[in-house]
Structure formats: C-alpha cells, structure tokens
Amino acid sequence: MIKITFPDGSVREYEAGITGLDIAKSISNSLARDIVSVSVNGTNLDATRPIHTDATIKLHKFDDPEGKYAFWHSSAHLMAEALEALYPGVKFGIGPPIDNGFYYDVDLGEDRVLTDADLPDIEAKMSELAKQKNDYQRQEVSKQEALDYFSDKGDEYKLELINELEDGTISFYQQGNFVDLCRGPHIPNTGFIKALKLTSIAGAYWRGDENRKQLTRVYGITFPKKSMLDEYLEMLEQAKERDHRKLGRELELFMFSNRVGQGLPIWLPKGAALRERLENFLRSVQRKHGYQQVITPHIGQKELYVTSGHYAKYGKDSFQPINTPAEGEEFLLKPMNCPHHCEIYNSKPRSYKDLPIRMAEFGTVYRYEQSGELHGLTRVRGFTQDDAHIFCRPDQLKDEFIKVIDIILYIFKVLDFNDYTAQISLRDPGNKDKYIGTDENWEKAEAAIIEAAEEKGLHTTVETGEAAFYGPKLDFMVKDAIGRKWQLGTIQVDYNLPDRFELEYIGSDDHRHRPVMIHRAPFGSMERFVAVLIEHTGGKFPLWLTPDQVVVLPISEKYNDYAQKVLNYLNNCDIRTLIDGRNEKIGRKIRDNELLRIPYLLIVGENEQNEESVSVRRQGEGDKGTMKLKEFEQYLNKEIDKLLLY
C-alpha cells in the first residue's frame, strides 16, 4: 500500500500502481469524468500513469492550467491524427499547447497548400476521431527505436528533435493509428474533446529560424463542453469590439493614409487632444521628479549613429540616409533620441555635483519595420517616445533606477493598469557577439536591475537573451483585448553609450569619471500606449483624459439657446463640452452620443430651462437625476480630482 496525500492535506492509502484516474473514481465517478491529468509530487502526468510510491497528488480538471495544458496538447495530437488521415505522408514539426489552444507545424510537401477552406474537413475528421474515444497510450522507447520509427516514416523533423534528446527519457504516445514523439502528459482518451474549432493557418519557420524551411502552422482550440467553445467565440467577438483600430476609426482618434505611407499614423483632432493630455500629465510628473525637457531635431548626421553603434547594428535594415544636394553629407532620420542627448550632456563640463541629470523629450523617431510587422498603432514606422535619459554616477544607479520604477508604477496606477507583468531581459551569455560592451559592465548593469526590482518587490520574470544590444532592461508588459502581450514601459541600463560618446564628469577626487546612463520610457511610445489604453478602456477614457467630457442634448431645437448657455458656462469652467443640436428625437441623440463614449450627457428641455438645471446621464450607467448647473460642475470636478488624487 502507498500513502497518497491530497492538496487539502488529507491522506489516503491505495494499492501501489494505482492511477490518478482510479483515485478520482474512488472519490466519485463524476469527478473521474472531469480529470484530465494529475500532478504527482509537482510533476504534471497522465491521469492513467501508475503511481508506485507514496506521493502528494493534485487532480487536474480542464479548468486548471495543468489540465488545459494536457487537454490542448492532446488536441494537437488529435489534429495531427486527422491531418495524417487526410494527407498521407504529411511530416510533423512541433505541436504544443499555447495560452489559448494549440497548434501543430506540418510539412505537407512541395505541391500541397493548406488554406482556410480545408479547415472544416480537418475539423470533421477530428470530431470523428474524437468520438472513437481512443486512449492516449504512453510507451517508453529507446533512442534507437525512436530514430528507427521516424526514419521509416521519413519525418526528418522528428529525427532532428530525437537526436537532441537523451536516451532513456524518450516516450511515444499513440491514439488510434497515430504515434507521436511526446513527453506528455495527455488526457485519458480522445472522447474528452467535445468541441473544437480550428482558428487559423499561418507560416512558421522550423525552429523559429528564418533561414530554415517554413512549415504550415494550424491553430486550433478545443473544449470539454460545447458551451465553453461558444463562450470562447463570443469572447473573441467582444474583443473585436475593443480593437483599437476599430475604435480609433469610430471615435475619430487616428487614421492611416496609403498616400502618406504605411505605418505612419496620423492623429486626428480628438486623438491629438487625448495624446496631448497624456503628455502633459507625464510632463508634470517628471517635473516633480527633477527632469528637464529638451528638444532635438528629427534627423542627425550618419556619423552620430556610427559613433553610437546603432548604424553598425541597424544601418542596412533601416531607412537609408538622406543625402544633401551639394556637399555629399548623409543624415539619418533619427531612430533614437539618446545620441542627441549625449551631445547635450557633452556640451559643457559636468561635475559630480550636477549628477544625476535627467533629460526628457517627447522625441519622434522613425524605424523601418518590416511590412508584415505593422499593426495599428502598436507597431508603426514613425512614433513618439516619452523618452528620457538619466546620466548618473555609478553609486547613484540603483537609486535612480528605483525612482524610475516608482514613476512607472504611479502612472499605471493612475491609469488603472493593474494587470501588468515585469520582465527582466538579460543577455544570452552563450551568444555574446550579439552585444557590445565589456563583461564587467554587463554584469554590473544586470545586477543593478535585479536588485532594484527586488527592492521594489516587483514580481518579475527573467528572460535570457532578450536584452538590448547595448544593455539589459526591465520591461513592463500588459495584455490587449485579445490577450496579446505588449511592452509598454521600459527601463534600460547603458554603460556603452557613455563610453562611445566619451561622457565624463569631474569627481570629488578631481579626476575624470564616466557616468552611467539609464534610458527609460514609461509609456514606451505614445502610439502604442494610446492603442493599449483604447483597448483597456474600450474607448471609455477617464474623465480627465477623454477628448470630450460633456455633451448637451436639447430636447428640441426650441431649447438650443439654453443648451448654448450651459455650454458657455461649462467651457468657462474648463470642462470640454459639445452640443448636439441636431433636429432629432432625444432618444436618438442619447444613443448616438452614448456610442461616442462621451462620459456625461446633459438633457435639457422645458423644466431644465426654467430651473437653470441639467438632467444628467452618465455614459453606460443611465440617468443620474437633475442638478443645478453649479452643482453639476462640482460633481464633475470631484470625479476629475479623484482620478488625479494618488
């Protein structure tokens, strides 16, 4: 007998060799029907794996992340089985579970192309196979057996994967006629998969390497219940409604023009007003934190970027130099603000007493992004960074870094971004050629970031190999409406640029020293930040930020004069107010302005005119009752102040 400990601490005894599934059955049959995998001593395993020794276990349903992992992993195998049945000879790359579903990379051969039209057939085959309730059977194999199997099959992708595995750790899983190299775990049988949808087809380079063959990637998602698939599809529909590209057009915030050029956003009046307000907000925060604003030109001599190292790294993949007509000079559209700021630093001798110097600029930069990468406002070719560079002494580095974290967290709090993650990006020690700078400086910089993040108690993930080429960084990421992650704020330590520009200060010892630089942008770029803000709020911006705060709706044209009086009064109080004086019924005006997400609708007619009052309606909430004008002004200012009171 063995002792099995459950998450609640209770212990039961079972025969050695019992499976997680049997344990579930011993509790209840209905539970057993929902169990898709089991964690044994912290390792996620098949629910059908025998347990031979005392263990702590946790039974996973689909609702658990571990359960989803197994469920979608098994679904990928089911799809592969369907693909093999429909397209004999297909070769398989990898087929992992992902955040929302799974994919499988396949090679169909030279002359076969998969398109969206093929998806229903594959889905039908998968459903057919799922109904057979075939068990997922695990088999441990030797490396040689594994190699033999896939060389017989002629699948060079699997052979490549097997060659990187160690003998004795290799397992196959089989369901129906399909066998795959896989570590597991898997669900008990295909019958668990009750609802499925293949979502898209894409190209994906084998092993993520653009120099290798491009495989066909098929994405899908599955559920143990039909209703869950419906809910998921419904959620996707709702997410589409929040898409910043759609809302940007509907709320007239920004546009693109092919004549102007792809990836070059154009800010419309309302969008520009919103952005300006965000910039002023940050300016004011930065002023309080000892930053000074500077302004630098949009182009700079090529030599500037040769000095900074950016030209060597990005020159040939960037917008090409602008040539002068006569002297043969070359200028680059600025892709970065930092070289300009270094020149400002260098414009006069600096003392250790002057440091830190914090130089801020809303600097517009231009980068040649690959055409396939452009995406709404989040990935563009011309954008404005809320950039700043902090030049400080090495002994000030960690403090300054922490102060920047404080600013970013403050901004996130004011704007109600609570669901962010922080990522520390370090260099890949196995690939040092990708980076510039000395080992010693890298080590110092990475240590400073890790310590600062720890000191602020940030929950961070560490990504090796994700650093910028000149230094490590701390990035703040948030998710958009459909769960895609975007990097917003960033803080980067840089020892290299001060070297390259030979930045110096005179220390208390009367000797020359090299300052350290911090690059930082709390929003990242105004474009991306506004995009994420649009999706985060669904276009319902905070009152202090929104382009139009109030719209006055006269019941009929007879009350347009009174509406104008209300408008004048509010505009005098610095409340951004419009009138909807159209010859339409009040219901119509309410509907149209609700859809424009204007926070307050003021309905005025006979009664309001007589009492010098307004009937207040909050967007999305409905009628708030009647108030005197003065009262409404105070009511609004209370809401505006509350939002800035952090």
Add this chain to the structure above:
RNA sequence: GCCGAUGUAGCUCAGUUGGUCAGAGCAGCUGAUUUGUAAUCAGCAGGCCGUGGGUUCGACUCCCUCCAUCGGCUCCA
C-alpha cells in the same frame, strides 16, 4: 521580408456557373416632424468593384504583377 487570407459607396456587408448585378443598411444631403432618456418618416445623392496587365465577343466575377489590410512567423535600438 516569409506563409495564408482579404480588398465592392465614408462605415458594415450582398453580388449565384463570366452576359441590364453595380446593390442594401447605416452615415451624408433635402424636406416633413419639434420631439423627455439607446435608432421618426420620406426623398435625393454617393462606387473606374485596390492598382496595372492578360484571357474572352464580353470581366466585380478567371489568370498574373504590384499596393494595402488581416491572422501568424521572423524581427523590434
């Protein structure tokens, strides 16, 4: 840049096997209505069917080029 898809009026979309198929709703304009908390009614106007080629007696419809957009991949100072 690569793989796949898409591109018809300002927006959202119909357009059957190539042959009065250039349409609808919303938005816009004009008129009527003067309205009390999410769409008043009527009329009018609006499109070189993304671009450039080709096939055909005839192309929105078929083929190719290019451009742009969408979903991914790669990239992201």
